[in-house]
Amino acid sequence: MPEPLIIRDPDILDGEPVFAGTRVPVKALTDYLEGGDTIDDFLIDFPSVSRGQVVAFLEAARTRLCDALT
Numbered sequence: 001m002p003e004p005l006i007i008r009d010p011d012i013l014d015g016e017p018v019f020a021g022t023r024v025p026v027k028a029l030t031d032y033l034e035g036g037d038t039i040d041d042f043l044i045d046f047p048s049v050s051r052g053q054v055v056a057f058l059e060a061a062r063t064r065l066c067d068a069l070t
Contacts (some may be wrong), residue, residue, distance in 0.1 A: 005056050019057070022048040029054060 007020045017026045026045045032042040039054055 005053065005060065019053050020050045022046070024049050026057065029057065 002069045006017050006026055008015050008017050008025065012018055012023055013025060018024055028046065029042055029049075032045075033039075039051070042054065043049065043051060
């Protein structure tokens with residue numbers, strides 16, 4: 001079974017979804033992108049998140065959205 005990309009644990013940030021292996025909320029990434037920042041800006045400010053995690057999250061989000069529309 002593949003490692004989880006996102007986890008939700010009541011002991012980590014009160015259960016807010018975070019990137020697995022970190023305490024970085026997924027919302028931080030979406031806030032950065034919404035604000036016009038780049039993925040590189042996000043990775044500089046949150047070095048515990050890997051580029052691979054960000055790309056995998058965005059790919060999963062795209063797939064889920066496209067699947068929901070079909």
